[in-house]
Amino acid sequence: MSSFFAMGGYAAYVWPAYAVFFTVLIADYLSPGLRRRRNLRELRARLARQSARQQRNPTTSP
Template sequence: MNGFFAMGGYAAYVWPAYAVFLLVLAADFLSPALRRRRILRELRARLARQARRQRAPAPGSLPSER
């Protein structure tokens, strides 16, 4: 098993290569999930603002508009 990790003396080159491969792909795969959460959160906030505006008139509006 130690021989496997030593990679015939080339461990310092082989393992970083595999680490970069896995880390870059993991980051690539996680980024859209984070983006999706942010997009939906912002959309819900926008929808909530719209709903509030429809229920109560804006504070700055004229009495005739109320």
């Protein structure tokens, strides 16, 4: 079993490569959800600013 974890002397290269791979995989999995939350938050803020602006400066529609 220890020879498996030693990877024939290349463990110093193999295990960090696995760690980087899984880190990127997790980041790639989580980023769309985080981006969606940020976009929704920005959209809500933009709509709130627009609504406040319209309430301050009501324009008459023809």
